[in-house]
Amino acid sequence: MxxxxxxxxxxxxxxxxxxxxxxxxxxxxxxxxxTTTSTNIYSGTITPNFTASHYQFIENSGDFLRSRNRNYTAAIANPQPTSQSFYLVIYHTASHTVIWTANRNNPISSSSQVHFSTTGITINNDSGKPIWSTPVIKSTVAALQLLDSGNLILIDQLNNTLWQSFDFPTDTIVSGQRFPVWKSLTASISPADFSAGKYMFTLTPADGVLTWQGLTYFKLSMDPNSFKNSDRPVSYLTLNGSGCNLVHDPGSETVIKILLTSAVSGSDYRILKILTDGTLVIMRYTNNNWVTDFTTPADGCRSPFRCGMAGVCASGGGCSCPAGFGTDRSSNSGCSLSDNSLSLPKSCDGTGSLSHQQPENYVYFPVAGVKYFLIDFINPVQNGVGLVTCQDICSANCSCLGLFYGNKSGSCYLIENHLGSFISSNEENDSMGFIKAIDSRDRNSTSNSDFPMVIMVLLPVSGVLLISILAVWMRRTRYKRTKSDSKKLVDNSCLDDLEMFVIAGLPVRFGYEDLVEATVNFSTPVGSGGFGTVYKGVLRDKTVVAVKKITALGSQGKKEFGTEIAIIGNIHHVNLVKLKGFCTHKRDRFLVYEYMNRGSLDRTLFGPGPPLEWQERFEIAVGTARGLAYLHSGCEHKIIHCDVKPENILLSDDMQVKISDFGLSKLLSPEQSGLFTTMRGTRGYLAPEWLTNEAISDKTDVYSYGMVLLELIQGRKNCAHAPTHGSENPTTGAQGQSSGSSGSQNRHRARPLYFPLQALEMHEQGRYLDLVEPRLAGRVTKDEAEKLVKLALCCVQEEPSLRPTMANVVAMLEGTLPVGTPRLESLNFLRFYGRRFSEPSMVATEAEVEIPSGFMVSIESSGTSVSPDLFSYMSSQQQRNNY
Missing domain, CATH: 1.20.5 (Single alpha-helices involved in coiled-coils or other helix-helix interfaces)
Structure with missing residues (x-):
């Protein structure tokens, strides 16, 4: 070649x-x-005729669509690597937290397909059968988009939204999402199973409600970090970096605000989620970690099924079974009857008709020392009935699985359809629980095998009833014998119901001789008030107590005595005085309190000793506000104190603050807002609505608190006779505060002063430091003084709706809410009363006010007729009512 x-x-x-x-x-x-095209992760938008499966996008773990800023991802994924159940989900990309699930109740396999067409989204199983789809959409769908908000939407050619995932939430809502009224979140069964469970959170026009199988077990407003600002209906819930609000629309007015535990920047990402155990949480994603800012209910035992059916949940989450029950080994959850011849009934279809069992086939197991979540949210089916009648009612209702019976009231509560867990309680409860069981043994049998069960179930109840009847008979017999022996005893009202009742939650009912010994025959008085005197005492266990002796009690006083016991005996808060017990003896009633060794605030604030430092005054203001906030929103029934004043604020050596004297308190259910028939309280602290027949509410206490706050600022009574120039004692900085002849002798040298008006005038001029007690000169900043003065004026506004709630007062003091600006037009009434107070004729005697509502009467004072609309704003002289 x-x-x-x-x-x-x-x-x-x-x-x-x-x-x-x-x-x-x-x-x-x-x-x-x-290959790349088939597994590409789309950004923002997908056009129709798209098909995907987990297997197809397996290289991306099932991810097929991300929002444009990559905050959220749409995927076909399984909840755990070993799970064979797959779902169409949206998750937060950074934390991989699922926020929405399409087919939660119909999982698919890894090869099942999701189709997107011009008619919407459809998910088919392996057989090609549709198991989930978007609703029928009449318009042509142009695109599927995943927004940066986490909302998955379908749009038409004009970018109109045809469908969105935010309208169909599952168990989570995210920052920026509006959760409208009547929408619900449903918890998943478990972290490995996204199917809808039995716990649900629903937003209603009045509240956020947590339910288990349709039964309410908690409300958002019951949480101490959830505060109500308005009575308007809720329109939607919104969540963002700064907090969570239930909002009324139009107007975007916050109805209920949740104060979160951590103050964070507005850019932080938050979610609200109902967990698998029924707990509602708000979590914040920051620094690549989740932080829980809010958990409700905080008490884990509030979860209705924490310990399974018939289980008893103790503090700390420990579970046990009632007597006669053992751990249910078949389900490894809850409790079952130890006796195999007995069984727990199953609820019927809810019709209430008789089941196949006859009433005599039922026995009832007593469960002592427990509470049940449902009792707080239902009414008794009947009141004033006996236990046997209550059991008969339950036996005749095939939906009834148990009951709670009130020993004193005779109230009968039924546990219907579902039996959850009980809550262990150390408090002495008036009511007792019973679990209904079916006895399958032959009742006609002569066997003695039934005897132990009958004794176990019936003897405790019968014994208690028998002993109670015997005790009442003995008391009545002894009373009749005593009455016939002596004509000097009081009339029948001396031995009324107070002689025989037992108050739930009170550890001690003292004997009269015990109190005589403790007080050394009542020899050491430490204060006095409208209904009696307070004595210092020492119990046999060396506990120092304050014994309040209430004498000459009329019908109203008896009612207040019972009210005070019922309230204080069943509430517990660090800023509320603790009632240790009570005693009744002839005409006298006694209340035994924990002893507060510094006495009442008026002693320290208005007395001749060294002045309280500003920080001490601030802490007193915070402690008092917290106590009132608890009374208003922390208890299951709203409690209005009705007599907030320095004499009813107690202090200890370490400046611990406690509110006392609940004799004038009013209990309201959440729905009640009616008028009281009698005006009660102390002049100088009474809100204007007492005189106008307007509804008395928690805002009435807010007004009184504002007046106390003004006195904390100035260190003297709001309505006082200030010394003229040159007569003020430079050491005490005040005169005219003490009662007695010395005050009368100096009164001709004193000029009248109405401090609330002065506070208003100085507020208008921005001269806040001029209002602070002179003895604190140079130790208080303008900002500190301005904060308390403005808050006090907000509290004493004439229109109740303009006053903040006590919960908001606490938040303002603690800095989690800004202090509001008082409206001058709602404070103009102070100018009128300030001018009238300066008139020489406005010198009134010391008294508490009690005027039937709707009556305008004259109160004679030093020969001068004073109308109650002015009298109510005039301060009483210092009153030694320390407890």
Missing amino acids: DNATHLHFFKLTNSLSAWMAATTTVVLLLLHLT
């Missing part, structure tokens, strides 16, 4: 090799592009 031939062959070979290499490259490139 010549050289020319060789050269030609070489060129041909090179050309062929180059062509083959190029062809191979193109083929490989095409294969690569095909």
